[in-house]
Amino acid sequence: MLRKAAPALAIATMLTLTACGGSASGDSASADGVKTGKGVSDSEINLAILTDYSGPLAQPATSGSIGLEIKLDQVNAAGGICGRQLVLHKMDTKYDPQVTTQQYRAIANKVVMIPQLIGTSSLMAVKDSIAKDDLPTFSASLNTAALKLEDVAIYTPPFEVELINGLVWAAQKAGASATNPLKVAVVAPADEYGTGYADSVKFAAEQIPGVEVVASPTYSPADNDFTAQATELKNSGATVVILANTMAQTAGLVGQSAQLGYSPQWIGYSGAWNAALAKPLAGLTDNFYVSASYGALNDDVQGIKDMNAALAQYAPNEKPSNFQVAGWLSGTATAAVLEKACENKDLTREGVLAAMQDLDIDFGGILPTVNLGTGDSIVSYQSRMNTVNAEGLLIPTTDWAETDQARAWGEANGF
Template structure:
């Protein structure tokens, strides 16, 4: 599958890596006894896939929970169906500590041993190895669900991106606040001071312009090193922002909401799904009445076949694990991996090229965890739907509205693709 071409800088990096003899290769490992072409990580008995994530760094809780979702899905298929294509599927976990340099080392170590990346966490890390992923023809599912990763070569995003969640969240909050031509509602945005933050700001400003009655009054930024958010909170408070959209990670949520409460500032906060971790429920107890999550997929509190299957599989695989909604995203990616491998097996082609062919136009249903998707050409947003959730007593999200999509999200995507 042809994805977005590399920049000149990336091409130069690729050539340098090749000259250094670091290529993981994408060639066949031969043909199995069953006549199936086999790529790296595939034998007659096993299919090895890797999860490259933060298991001990600043977003480790999300990384661990997300990986657990993938692992539980793979374990379910191994236990109940004997694996895929007569082979047990093995998950090779690699800890990046959310550091691009360590990510590069871990990717290079994992690449020769695995057929595909079942889940990759970290936009900066993905950008650090984008040339490697292109060179190795490595099928990669991203848990950093933003349009920056969607545009990378051989990288697939199987859920609505954070930008769609934020846009939908803002349109919902505006409606709830009664924003109209005759009633102006002031909004503020908090995003990171990097390229990812700029993309989130672009999406949010587009939504604000497309939604009648909104006035953007503050747009403070932060760095990953920040632990004190006094300046950001004061900027929002002084500007009178009634709605605050949070394009952040779990590492910033406690500081922003906690310090806002200290200063007596109580706006409506709305974040994307990537900002909330259930462990924050206890330290922020009593401060979350006006905090909402716009999520592109369901929650562990949902009563549907998909969540029931996930819960059963997690209890069988890791009975002592504490539930966290990042599991759901991992389960979604794990489901895509399973369906792609099955389709590749049917074509008798368990090479990386075979997996990418299988992923092109792959249609996947998730038993109501989120609406069915079509991966299409791998470059397009798979869904513009999200749902608004509040935080329950256990820190797990609970829905307050049904899935919906906004015209602002669609028009933003059309504009960015021009």
């Protein structure tokens, strides 16, 4: 949710201060007539990424960071934004809320925006500080909980939409009906966000004749043994399992289930898969699908072409990963926002937040164009289904589509 307009009294106060030669926020006009504040000088626009470089999600999170970095490198090579170079401060949260808080405090006063913040728990740890500091932030945790936070926005459809669309596709593929029932299970973390994921799947299941959720095992982020969850899934008789977990749990869940002789159709959302899983799960992904709200490395669209060119130029030794695509999207969204703020001649935090309002963002075909709105609504209900190849890369099997069940869920929850 992007920050609402300041009350009239507050505006009057700021105008009075300005008239007296002062500023309520310390903002000032630069030599080129662009209003600047924290994190912005005549030559630089400072940004921060808070992500997991050395914790349990280090591999995919680092890939996402690289996608963001190469997009910013490309922008800088073209002259930057408003004649200023984009400088990225990389902060390692270790996927730990306490560390995230420390890293946020260390960098908050030095930047104008956070273009990528990884992890729902990390985001929630600093949400109040983000609101207090009026610090524009793009959440890389595509959870609808982020839509309710002040000064935070999501530039793609959220995980819940991916999960619901994945379930609808599976039901259609199986021909589910009252006379041809389909048993489904959903795996999610044992916290309020996991409960939200599972509830979205259950909501959709109730809208589809013949679909029944027969099990919903949970896990803790510290879990390494998934025997109990795999056993519950097998005993439930579910032929489709919806994975609302991170990629850190996918190998254990699928691998342990295989050891028990259980091989359902697996459907993960975008956060449940990474190309690095291909090797440990070799031979076990023939019936594995990913419901994703953004495109893949093999897509023949301009956005992917641009990303691959930037990857070859600025990070040639990096192995391809779809999390790089996610990072590229955050960079694309950030550049679009800053360009708009530049057009408005206001690169303060307030100016960046204003630029985010009702902004159309073209991702070059990697996903359909979205409008950020006011930051408190779902930007799109479209996703598509993918298989994974031997290298772990996503291969699309459907076109972009939205489902009535996803939109009904969004409306029921005020999005």
